[in-house]
Amino acid sequence: MSRLTIPMPREQLERIVRQAVRERFAERLSAGEVKLAAAYTPNLVVNISARHLHVCREHLDRLFGPGSELTVYRWLYQPGEFAAEQTVTIIGPRQRAIQNVRILGPMRAATQVEISHTDAIALGVEAPVRPSGKIEGTPGCVVLGPKGVLELDHGVIRAARHVHMTPADAAAYGFRDGQYVRLRVHGECPTAFEGVLCRVDPRFLLEVHLDTDEGNACDLVNATGVELLA
Amino acid sequence: MSRLTIPMPREQLERIVRQAVRERFAERLSAGEVKLAAAYTPNLVVNISARHLHVCREHLDRLFGPGSELTVYRWLYQPGEFAAEQTVTIIGPRQRAIQNVRILGPMRAATQVEISHTDAIALGVEAPVRPSGKIEGTPGCVVLGPKGVLELDHGVIRAARHVHMTPADAAAYGFRDGQYVRLRVHGECPTAFEGVLCRVDPRFLLEVHLDTDEGNACDLVNATGVELLA
Numbered sequence: 001m002s003r004l005t006i007p008m009p010r011e012q013l014e015r016i017v018r019q020a021v022r023e024r025f026a027e028r029l030s031a032g033e034v035k036l037a038a039a040y041t042p043n044l045v046v047n048i049s050a051r052h053l054h055v056c057r058e059h060l061d062r063l064f065g066p067g068s069e070l071t072v073y074r075w076l077y078q079p080g081e082f083a084a085e086q087t088v089t090i091i092g093p094r095q096r097a098i099q100n101v102r103i104l105g106p107m108r109a110a111t112q113v114e115i116s117h118t119d120a121i122a123l124g125v126e127a128p129v130r131p132s133g134k135i136e137g138t139p140g141c142v143v144l145g146p147k148g149v150l151e152l153d154h155g156v157i158r159a160a161r162h163v164h165m166t167p168a169d170a171a172a173y174g175f176r177d178g179q180y181v182r183l184r185v186h187g188e189c190p191t192a193f194e195g196v197l198c199r200v201d202p203r204f205l206l207e208v209h210l211d212t213d214e215g216n217a218c219d220l221v222n223a224t225g226v227e228l229l230a
Numbered sequence: 231m232s233r234l235t236i237p238m239p240r241e242q243l244e245r246i247v248r249q250a251v252r253e254r255f256a257e258r259l260s261a262g263e264v265k266l267a268a269a270y271t272p273n274l275v276v277n278i279s280a281r282h283l284h285v286c287r288e289h290l291d292r293l294f295g296p297g298s299e300l301t302v303y304r305w306l307y308q309p310g311e312f313a314a315e316q317t318v319t320i321i322g323p324r325q326r327a328i329q330n331v332r333i334l335g336p337m338r339a340a341t342q343v344e345i346s347h348t349d350a351i352a353l354g355v356e357a358p359v360r361p362s363g364k365i366e367g368t369p370g371c372v373v374l375g376p377k378g379v380l381e382l383d384h385g386v387i388r389a390a391r392h393v394h395m396t397p398a399d400a401a402a403y404g405f406r407d408g409q410y411v412r413l414r415v416h417g418e419c420p421t422a423f424e425g426v427l428c429r430v431d432p433r434f435l436l437e438v439h440l441d442t443d444e445g446n447a448c449d450l451v452n453a454t455g456v457e458l459l460a
Binding site: 116117118121128129160161188189190191192193194195212213214216217218219 | 348359418425449
């Protein structure tokens, strides 16, 4: 379990504890143990996932040498998830390449390359929109690491918009796992992203993932507000 | 009037005539001259505007030599508008450049560079979202042509989403010039672009302009349908 061998940073730990306290407080509130006007309020965060890949043990060995490990470049918002120091070059048909594509850790059971539509055009690959993990029948690409080359025969997708949430968040919104909801982004480029897939798990924190095309279309960085709607 | 010196292609002429016939027919219908179940139905078209620029006489002279003219590479959907054969390189602060940026004709009173948010990041310029023509206080860039270099001190924008429409289209939708409406794009990346500015003019044809970030975010090319809503 590579997830367990990596010490969790203070920032991620604090987020998890804060979420647990808020949920516990809400439970006591609904059980009538405490009396307060405030109920559980989800803390909505929207982040942009730049192009990246997840790798399996076998492929990490191939790219970075046998027994190599992913090391932390930057911790992400979801508990235990991190951008690794390890980067690769991905190459599409007709030898078009994108350099410095970061691996996200920890390792996974299957290698998966997640790119935007803009990246797909640049690479010349028809990446279908898929939820993470649903990579059957998708195109492949060539991945170039410092110690070897990998010819993926499938695994290149454009990640479907999704929102990670805890059961408490889902209950607060009235959503269920697998439901499609809407994200409204307010600002100078107001946009409602529809078809946002709810992924509910107690290990998650509430966070919407958009790709760079979506983030740039709505100018997320300068957005004045975000809301999640049925 | 450079607009008048360029012969209009058969395709554009046909579109204009078809629109005029449809509008005339609708008028006669509402005047009771003809009796038919069919009313005027707007023909909604959504197109992606890639990065481009409009140039004034003085700046075209500077970039391509005195007295040079724009020549037609491809006619656009709007009557009289065309992508020119002439392209330039635009250069942002810190010497980052984007090559092969096409000029759109005919010439205009003021030079204006329209780029996406992705382009703005690549160039390192803070391009504000503006309706076409509203370029006061915007950043500039360097424009490189085959015969000269231009230092624009303003004019770089991200064009605000907008829809061109005839008065008949506006009436059919119940919209007015200057109103902000919504464009819903159906498909695998369903998206509602809000804040779409209505520009009503009898010389227009009904067409929504998105930029490449917006087009890629909703995967417009594979969209199954589009609709314009209040």
